[in-house]
Amino acid sequence: MIDNQDFNNVALKDTPFYKAQERVVLRNCGVIDPESIEEYIAMDGYAALGKVLTQMTPDDVIKCVSDSGLRGRGGGGFPTGRKWSLCAPVQAPQKYVVCNADEGDPGAFMDRSVLEGDPHCVIEGMAICGYAIGATKGFVYVRAEYPIAVKRLQIAIDKAREMGLLGKNIFGSGFDFDMEIRLGAGAFVCGEETALMTSIEGKRGEPRPRPPYPAIKGLYGCPTTENNVETFANVAQIILRGAEWFASKGTEKSKGTKVFALGGKIKNTGLVEIPMGTTLREIIENIGGGIPNGKKFKAAQTGGPSGGCIPAEKMDVPIDYDNLTAIGAMMGSGGLIVMDEDNCMVDIAKFFLGFTVDESCGKCTPCRVGTRRMLEILEKITAGNGEMSDLEELEKLAEYIKANSLCGLGQTAPNPVLSTIKNFREEYIAHIVDKKCPAGVCKNLLRYVIDPEKCKSCGMCKRACPADAISGERGVPYSIDPEKCVKCGACYATCKFGAISKQ
């Protein structure tokens, strides 16, 4: 048994991973039992709803949220207070609050963690929104692929109802509010607000043109305010601790904190919450602990299929909505994928575009046909058949798709391509002109070569080759027939002497 004295008992809060973080949205995640409403109340839960219903007018609430500077955490960054103020004055017999928990970006799991760890804070935020805009009914649209989140949210709703924190005459104020869960069937486009509402109505999830905006005509034709999970999770804290407290964090135009799902080529993967304005360098080098295996950082992808890649030279830009947009990326919902020198940027662009081609709902032509054409050009480039005019064609198509698509999915789909062309143009040129993939990812541009100096002619590679492409005999260096080679990499993985390289 190892003696305890050999180790330091370092507290979690003192680790580099936690030190630079500030937990507002995630304050209760990992602290309370998400299935116990009492534990949420013990951490001042529902106190904000109580304060709002007993001491504030709806206008006070909207003013407080506006003054805080909170912006939509789903990715768009629209000011939350303004969104509510557009819906509040509309007169209608029924209005709705909708929570968007259709988290679809590859690699993102912020919303899932909030719903699984602290579901009541979302319920409380939605009820406060309902009071502010005059809505009595809410819906949470959550992916069916999140069974634990769904289960805990349902338990939370049931317990809140049991305790009279949802239902009629909450806190004796005369305000009624109740809510239900709606499950999404896994279509990415349903994260778009009009498609999401159409899907809640039981119809095929397709977006519709705006105007009319949801604030005027949303769910079931009624005025509706839709916000993301993380946006609602901020609301109760803003009410309790004040707009000034929230506005004191972050940058001039982006207040508060942002949760990121940190993944990819990084030592410390995890869920991090940082004040707006933190640099990418801080997140990757300090919180994330850097790139594993001594590799070099190449780019960070934010905003998923709608976002872009931030290159190494932009690592010191403070992260906020406007800065990220200015450098051709996007805040997005919070997926942050780190890439190293082994990632091919053309291949990354192809991956994200392939995703949007699959997920395009097909309703409008620019998105349905345009993204497919762009993908074909990228496939042509990675196959080694690209021409320089393809870059212009890609850029032309991208601008056209952005300008003419019906919804956010199509309007942002070209971003991964545009940002990689802008920041990694030389890599595209290497594929097109030199017919080489510098990262060694694109199979058609790759050649496995045996260095005769290093080859010990052991024959391991020949035995590993499934295509019988390797020839040689004991005492003579082996060689690979490029005509027969299927580029599977089996020989490369087998060679003990490092004699096989990718070129």
Added chain:
Amino acid sequence: MKSLEELNAIRDKVRDTVVIPDGSDKIRVVVGLATCGIAAGAKPVFNAIVDEVEKAGLGDKVSVVQTGCIGICQFEPVVEVFEGGKEKTTYVKMTAEKAQRVVEEHLKGGKPVVEYTIGANLN
């Protein structure tokens, strides 16, 4: 819920079980049981702690609860121990066997098993 007073009464009643006050001999153990923790094997760890606590006769003193994602994916399953007036102890990469030792030495014996903590497992 009829009034803020009613809400505050619940808060005051439950507060000490969530945030253990200084001077209390109570211990709160939380196990990260979000999707990520469960996928990493947190359920057997949770069950082992519950069983061992009961076997050791610590039921009155120690409460074991599930919680959400603590945020440190590569260290799952994560177990944290909260004691009054002390910084919490974070145990990482837990197994049912390790949990037995934590119950025996830390919860019962009062001495943290430092080699299982995050400090001893940083790279």
